[in-house]
Amino acid sequence: MISAVCWDEIANPGAWSGRSLMKAYRYFLIFLMFSAAVSGAEAADFVVKDIQVEGLQRISAGTVFNYLPVQVGSTVSEKDYPELIRALFKTGFFADVNLERRDNVLVVTVTERPAIAEVKITGNKDISTDDLKKALTGVGLAEGRVFDRSLLDKVEQELLQQYYSRGRYGVRIKSGMQALERNRVAITIDIAEGEVASINRINIVGNKAFSDKQLLKELQLSTSGWFSFFTKDDQYSKQKLAADLETLRSFYLDRGYLKFNVESTQVSITPDKQDVYITINVSEGEPYILDNAQLAGEFGVVPQEDLRKLITLEAGETFSRAKMTEIAKKMGDRLGEEGYSFANINTVPQVDDEHKKVALTFVVDPGKRVYVRRVNFQGNTKTQDEVLRREVRQMEGGWVSTKDLDRSKTRLQRLDYLESVNVEMPAVPGTNDQVDVNYTIVERSSNSLMFGIGYGQESGLLLNASLTQNNFLGTGNQLGIVFNNSDIGQNYNISFNNPYYTLDGVSLGFRLYYRDIESSKLNTANYIQNVFGGQVTFGFPLNEFDTLRLSPGYEHIWIDTTKDTPTEILDYLARNGDSYDQFKLDASWAHDTRDRALFPTSGGLSQVAAEIALPGSTAEYYKLNYRGIVYFPFTRWLTWSVGGEIGYGDGYGNTDGVPFFENFYAGGLRSVRGYKANTLGPRYSNDEPSGGVFKTVASTQFILPVPFIEKAENVRVATFFDIGNVFGSVDAFDVSELRYSAGLAGIWVSPFGPIVLSVAAPLNAKSGDKKEYFQFSFGIPFN
Structure with missing residues (x-):
């Protein structure tokens, strides 16, 4: 110890003597040695005999031991502490970490970060709470996770981006935290969504060859219009703008402007966050023409001439990137x-800037021929593999054919009992020339037994009991047992069909039926029709798209009259009797290229049908009918369809004309909407509709996106224009007698049956026509 005398001498240097200096120097050396000894003892390495963790509440000690890069038996010194602390901080579990040595025990003292007990979001309407929570989970904020206060800034930024993408630039987000017991917190997020900002104007600067109107029509973004409520095309987003800029480039490149460039874009928002202004500055350059197009490379087993025929470009025409890409695609296909x-x-293009010409060379590299090892199915919990496999045109062991793969997918999609089909071709491990074809399917849920009540303006109240199964026991066979009892009468029906009665796809089915119909309830003449019969149906596939069906059958028809039955019908029954035994043959040919059976968006259907009452029947007659419809996909969300139907009938042998109970009718949901069902055309003397022997109906529709529904596989909405009528004979056809209507229609295939709605306005109704602006049916088939 340094004595008080020594400290005085040190504190008063003027009183120092030589002896005092030596004594002070000696004590100073002793002090330095003592400090070094103490410091060396504290920093000395030690072997960890045990590790103790203090301060844990939810996290287990094992978790700490797992992340701590030290274990019992390790040698540790104080200089290692920072590294150990950093390792525990990296876990994100702790707000504070301290280390200390107690003898040879390493003591780890931690303060846990709180856990998120609840995330409460208020004020959101445009985006659902579930969707917002999914977005927050992406940045690490979710119930049960460890809370980090720095996450709140990330949360607000993420939510802002979610709302900005929907055009809500005035959104305000306020987040907060409330401490709870057991080291937990509740996160509150209050959202003021604000109004949706709409695009007020889009300016294109620098265009000379094409007008603003031409260019703006090509863009996805637009100013507000009639359909903006559905399409949201007036809501700005960075992704949409990027896509539109690429669309502009494609527009110019498809017209020969190889040097086109988007120089800059400016997006500005008004201070009130309500209006968006977009300016696009472009440099057009000059158009280039095609000099020549050549073919080079290897061609595999494909004849070179087959690929050369696909080059439809001619020297001197304007260069088009779209045509060039389409040719390359066709070659690949x-x-x-x-x-x-x-x-x-x-x-490979060769550009001549001086003469503004482009020479193209299509270089073909076929690569190796690829074979299919296996065709696999996933997701078919009900349907047998064999039922799906028979629709597949891509065979195992054969080479991969894109044409057969596409056709296989289409055939599977057209099965009534499949909702969706996806196909993948993973390479077989260890090979470079084999793939597996994997089909992932989603089956439709269907109830085999159903009791229900329906209502239709054409049929009235409908009591329904049915056993219907389009995929009976997973075999793909169709079974139906139907009992309908409505205001118009009774209908009992049992049917069965095996679409693959033979391996070649010949189908076989039968139908037994009984109907007792009060025709006046169908808006036709007043009489009662009682029918029972049976029919066998054979279907013969002629190729991938054409099918021939033959259906021989027999039915017995009995007609009963009432006091209100028209005179014309009474006279007909007096001449021909009220009981008919009909030996019938129905035949039809159909050409079907639709992409799916339910709600198609591309392809078409053409069907020619004939119904013949064979010689020996009480009434000998025939009816011919043509029905066709074509679908044109305009965009991802808009489809245009055009369809029509023509029917004609006449008698032969001893029968004069078609029996009155086999006449064609028009009007209603299935023909010209806006007019009461079956009321168009000729009439009896008592002013009741009589139908006719010649029918012509046409319709065009724009199929629209369904608002508020992201997945609309079972819903369809369309605007339509209908035209048509029926006539007593072909000679009686008169264009001026055709009726028109326009309106909006919707169909929902609900679990309880199809619901069909129509709001239509007759455009040229005449005196005596029965108009019906709103029409609907529930629980009644619509096709």
Whole structure:
């Protein structure tokens, strides 16, 4: 110890003597040695005999031991502490970490971060709470996770981006935290969504060859219009603008402007966050023409001439990137049909800037021919593999054909009992020329037994009991047992069909039925029709798209009259009797290229049908009918369809004309909407509709996106224009007698049956026509 005398001498240097200096120096050395000894003892390494963790509440000690890079038996010194602390901080579990040594025990003292007990979001309407929570989970904020206060800033930014993408630039988000017991917190997020900002104007600067109107029509973004409520095209988003800029480039490149460039874009928002202004500055350059187009490379087993025929470009025409890309695609598809699924078609341009010409060379690299090892199905819990496999045109062991793959997917999609089909082709591990074809399907849920009540303006109240199964026991067979009792009468029906009665796809089915119908309830003449019969149906596939059906059958018809039955019917029954035994043959040919059976968006259906009462029947007659419809997909969300139907009938042998109970009718949901069902055309003397022997109906529709529904596989909404009528004979046809209507229609295939709605306005109704602006049916088939 340094004595008090020594401290005095040190504190008063003027009193120091030589002896005092030596004594002070000696004590100073002793002090330094003592401090060094103490410091060395504290920093000395030690072997960890045990590790103790203090301060844990929810996290287990094992979790700490797992992340701590030290274990019992390790040698540790104080200089290692920072590294150990950093390792525990990286877990994100702790707000504070301290280390200390107690003898040879390493003591870890931690303060846990609180856990998130609840995330409460208020004020949101445009985006659901579930969707917002999914977005928050992406940045690490979710119930049960460890809370980090720095996350709140990330949360607000993420939510802002979610709302900005929907055009709500005035959104305000306030987040907060409330401490709870047991080291937990509740996160509150209050959202003021604000109004949706709409695009007020889009300016394109620098365009000379094409007008603003031409260019703006190509863009996805637009100013507010009639359909903006559905399409949201007036809501700005960065992704949409980027897509539109690429659309502009494609527009110019498809018209030969190789040097086109988007120089800059400016997006501005008004201070009130309500209006968005977009300016796009472009440099057009000059158009280039095609000099020549050549073919080079290897062609596999595909004849070179087959690929050369696909080059439809001619020297001197304006260069088009779209045509160039389409030719390369067709070449790839042609090679894909022969098994070269991974062929590369590289288009090499040679640009002559001086003469503004482009020479193209299509370089073909077919690669290896690829074979299918296995065709697999996933997701078919009900349907047997064999039922799906028989629809597949891509065979195992053969080379991959893109044409067969596409056709296989379409055939599967058209099965009534499948909701969706997805196909993948993973490579077989260890090979470079084999793939597996994996079909992932989603089956439709269907109730085999149903009791229900329906109502239709054409049929009135409908009591329904049915056993219907389009995929009976997973075999793909159709079974139906139907009992209907409505205001118009009774209908009992049992049917069965095996679509693959033979391996070649010949179908066989039968139908037994009984109907007792009071025709006046159908808005036709007043009489009662009682029918029972049976029919056998054979279907013969002629190729992938054409089917021939033959249905021989027999039915017995008995007609009863009432006091209000028209005179014309009474006279007919007096001449021909009220009981009819009919030996019938129905025949039809159909050409079907639709992409799916329910709610198609591309392709078409053409069907020619004939119904013949064979010689020996009480009434000998025939009816011919043509029905066709074509679908044109305009965009991802808009489809245009055009369809029509023509029917004609006449008698032969001893029968004069078609029996009155086999006449054609028009009006209602299934023909010209806006007019009461079956009321168009000729009339009896008592002013009741009589129908006719010649029918012509046409309709065009724009199928629209369904608002507020992201997945609308079972819902369809369309605007339509209908035209048609029926006539007593072909000679009686008169264009001026056709009726028109326009309106909006919707169909929902609900679990309880189809619901069909129509709001239509007759456009040229005449005196005596029965108009019906709103029409609907529930629980009644619509096709």
